Amino acid sequence: EDQVTQxxxxxxxxxxxxxxxxxxxxxxxxxGLFWYRQDPGKGPEFLFTLYSAGEEKEKERxxxxxxxxxxFLHITAPKPEDSATYLCAVQSVRDDKIIFGxxxxxxILP
Amino acid sequence: xxxxxxxxxxxxxxxGQQVTLRxxxxxxxxxxxxxQQALGQGPQFIFQYYREEENGRGNFPPRFSGLQFxxxxxxxxxxxxELDDSALYLCASSLPQNYGYTFGSGTRLTVV
Numbered sequence: 001e002d003q004v005t006q007x008x009x010x011x012x013x014x015x016x017x018x019x020x021x022x023x024x025x026x027x028x029x030x031x032g033l034f035w036y037r038q039d040p041g042k043g044p045e046f047l048f049t050l051y052s053a054g055e056e057k058e059k060e061r062x063x064x065x066x067x068x069x070x071x072f073l074h075i076t077a078p079k080p081e082d083s084a085t086y087l088c089a090v091q092s093v094r095d096d097k098i099i100f101g102x103x104x105x106x107x108i109l110p
Numbered sequence: 111x112x113x114x115x116x117x118x119x120x121x122x123x124x125x126g127q128q129v130t131l132r133x134x135x136x137x138x139x140x141x142x143x144x145x146q147q148a149l150g151q152g153p154q155f156i157f158q159y160y161r162e163e164e165n166g167r168g169n170f171p172p173r174f175s176g177l178q179f180x181x182x183x184x185x186x187x188x189x190x191x192e193l194d195d196s197a198l199y200l201c202a203s204s205l206p207q208n209y210g211y212t213f214g215s216g217t218r219l220t221v222v
Contacts, residue, residue: 034210043200043213097166100152
């Protein structure tokens with residue numbers, strides 16, 4: 001069964017304090033791994049898609065990396081507006097459905 | 111290019127009632143998926159429709175059903191509502207075999 005586990009569940013950082021969020025996954029043939037950002041009461045907002053081990057993607061202060069077993073979302077010098085829940089999800093080659101982890105709630109203190 | 115639109119944004123229903131939630135897909139997207147997101151949890155896959163046919167379903171009972179229309183808009187119907195059905199219901203659209211979904215803002219359902 002496809003599974004996604006995210007850690008930590010919650011993370012509080014000072015503004016400017018860099019850190020990484022982890023996403024461990026088990027999937028029978030990876031089609032894609034996704035990172036989404038979700039603000040309270042809103043739908044997930046797409047950030048990145050990674051397709052194969054060794055791939056990296058960057059957007060502003062965020063950088064996503066992928067290995068065969070896990071993905072990391074690195075946040076460099078975060079700002080308070082980066083506070084949100086970050087969701088990791090995988091899509092297998094068997095079907096189109098996307099399986100999500102429970103997310104990491106990130107809070108950046110000014 | 112319009113995004114994914116869901117209605118209503120909020121809804122309160124009584125246990126045992128039935129509810130219909132609606133979703134308009136992003137222009138050109140013919141695949142729609144529905145997710146249930148309980149508070150503090152990740153979205154859970156309910157089912158997916160492609161060209162008006164259900165082509166994938168998660169671990170949800172038959173009282174959760176759906177429809178997709180020729181214009182690719184979609185409905186999620188839930189019968190015999192239970193208190194545990196209280197959640198944010200998310201609709202997402204995509205192209206088949208495409209990578210990633212575009213999500214709507216969701217419908218917050220509260221069952222009392």
